[in-house]
Every structure is written in structure tokens, then in C-alpha cells.
Amino acid sequence: MGGIPGKYEEYGGGEKSMSISVVIIAFNEENNLPRCLNSVVWADEIIVVDSGSTDKTREISENAHAKVFDIVWQGFGHAKSFGVNQAKGKWILSIDADEEISPQLAEEIQSVTKNPPQCDGHFISRKTMFLGRWIYHCGWRPDLNLRLFVKGKGQFDDSIVHETVILKGKTGILKGELLHYSYPDIDVYLKKLALYTLLGAKKAYLSGKRATIFDLTLRPVLAFVKFYFVKQGFRDGWRGLLISALSSVAALIKYARLKRLQEQGKANKEIY
Numbered sequence: 496m497g498g499i500p501g502k503y504e505e506y507g508g509g510e511k512s513m514s515i516s517v518v519i520i521a522f523n524e525e526n527n528l529p530r531c532l533n534s535v536v537w538a539d540e541i542i543v544v545d546s547g548s549t550d551k552t553r554e555i556s557e558n559a560h561a562k563v564f565d566i567v568w569q570g571f572g573h574a575k576s577f578g579v580n581q582a583k584g585k586w587i588l589s590i591d592a593d594e595e596i597s598p599q600l601a602e603e604i605q606s607v608t609k610n611p612p613q614c615d616g617h618f619i620s621r622k623t624m625f626l627g628r629w630i631y632h633c634g635w636r637p638d639l640n641l642r643l644f645v646k647g648k649g650q651f652d653d654s655i656v657h658e659t660v661i662l663k664g665k666t667g668i669l670k671g672e673l674l675h676y677s678y679p680d681i682d683v684y685l686k687k688l689a690l691y692t693l694l695g696a697k698k699a700y701l702s703g704k705r706a707t708i709f710d711l712t713l714r715p716v717l718a719f720v721k722f723y724f725v726k727q728g729f730r731d732g733w734r735g736l737l738i739s740a741l742s743s744v745a746a747l748i749k750y751a752r753l754k755r756l757q758e759q760g761k762a763n764k765e766i767y
């Protein structure tokens with residue numbers, strides 16, 4: 496990658512006070528980062544929190560004038576909190592390396608953050624692509640996430656997975672969309688399914704939850720019914736069928752992993 500065209504100095508260089516800090520966590524994201532970074536070139540500061548990448552993640556980030564910090568991985572919540580703590584901007588925009596800020600959303604964010612704040616945090620609707628097509632049902636839309644907030648008003652919890660922002664203040668909803676390119680092929684989906692079911696089981700175990708016969712038998716069936724029929728996954732064609740079926744499998748694997756942790760009597764400390 497040759498680097499992102501130099502708007503960083505225009506918007507955030509010198510002694511000028513910073514308004515927007517973008518925080519991105521990354522691990523071997525050389526394929527996704529160029530698209531992600533190009534979509535936030537207008538930001539005053541870009542922070543990339545790297546957890547031991549062995550590809551060109553650091554090089555790509557530095558070429559985009561991002562500040563790169565290396566950390567030992569302790570979970571998604573910890574990584575994002577670390578990034579927020581390094582930020583100097585008044586506003587924090589948290590995005591993942593496989594996400595992209597749409598032009599409409601970029602304009603909206605800049606407008607909101609330049610004016611006196613009416614809200615302390617803003618939810619953003621995320622649109623996800625699955626095997627080359629945008630998914631509009633299966634419970635994937637509207638997928639509202641609190642991603643823009645005033646630093647000092649919000650902070651991520653310490654969850655190892657499915658982390659959330661704890662905000663003290665008023666929230667609003669932006670109209671622009673966050674574009675999510677998480678599943679370019681089935682192999683990537685299955686890899687993430689394996690990771691998230693492992694982390695989800697560990698999180699559940701550490702919170703005191705225990706798997707039951709209901710979880711192992713009926714919950715996978717209910718997951719398929721929920722995503723394919725209730726959330727109208729059938730309207731997304733064969734992709735909707737596949738998503739619903741894989742969601743059922745994910746539920747079974749998560750609770751099977753939880754059951755195994757119960758038998759072992761302790762959570763596996765290894766995340767990767």
C-alpha cells in the first residue's frame with residue numbers, strides 16, 4: 496500500500512486541538528485496513544491497537560499516519576479501552592478493521608462533532624456483507640451500535656467478547672451507515688464462528704452461567720427459527736438460510752464448549 500493521501504495534516508496536524516479520534520483494533524488485518532483507514536482520513540487522529548500482527552498491519556497503519564500501539568491480547572473490551580485511553584480527541588469513533596465509514600456517515604459525524612453536543616453518544620446502524628451480498632434480514636438489520644461518544648462520558652467494559660460502551664449521558668442515532676465486510680467467504684465465517692463460540696462460552700462460564708439440556712437441544716432449534724422465520728432470513732435467499740443454519744450451529748457449539756468448561760472446572764485462559 497502506498498499510504499493514504501495526506502489529509503491528516505489538513506484536519507489534525509500542528510497545535511490544532513483535536514476533535515475526533517478514531518480507534519481501531521487490529522490483528523493481521525492487511526486486507527481490510529486500507530479500506531477502513533481511507534474511510535476515516537478526515538479524522539484528527541487515528542489510533543490502531545495491534546495485538547501482535549505478523550503481516551503488514553503496522554506498515555499500512557503508519558503509512559496512513561496512524562499511531563500504532565502494541566498490546567498483549569486480553570480481550571476485545573480491554574483492547575478498545577486501551578485505545579480510547581490513548582486518544583486525545585474530544586470525540587471517540589470506534590470502528591473495527593473490517594468496517595468502513597460510508598460517505599454520508601462521515602459527513603454526519605463531522606457535522607455532529609463540530610457543533611455543541613446535543614448528545615454524549617450516538618448509535619450507528621451497521622450493514623453487513625455476507626458472501627458478497629448485503630444482508631437485510633436475519634436479525635442483522637437494524638444493527639445499532641454505540642460507536643461515537645464523548646471521551647470521558649463513555650468507556651468500553653472489560654468483556655473478552657461482545658464488548659459494549661458504558662455511557663453516562665444522552666444518546667442519539669445517526670442516519671448514515673457503517674459498512675461491515677466481515678464475511679467474504681465461508682472459511683472466514685467458520686474461523687470467526689470458532690473464535691466467538693470459544694470466547695462466548697468462556698465469558699458465560701466466568702459470569703456463572705451453566706449449560707443445560709435445554710441449551711444443548713432446544714436452543715439451536717430456536718436459533719434457526721428466530722433468524723430464518725421471525726427475523727425473516729428467508730427474504731435473503733440461500734444466504735439467509737445459510738446464516739440461520741450456521742447461527743443454530745454456533746448456538747450448539749457455544750453451549751457444548753460451556754458444558755466442557757463445566758466439566759473441566761475452569762475456563763481456558765488461552766484466547767487464540
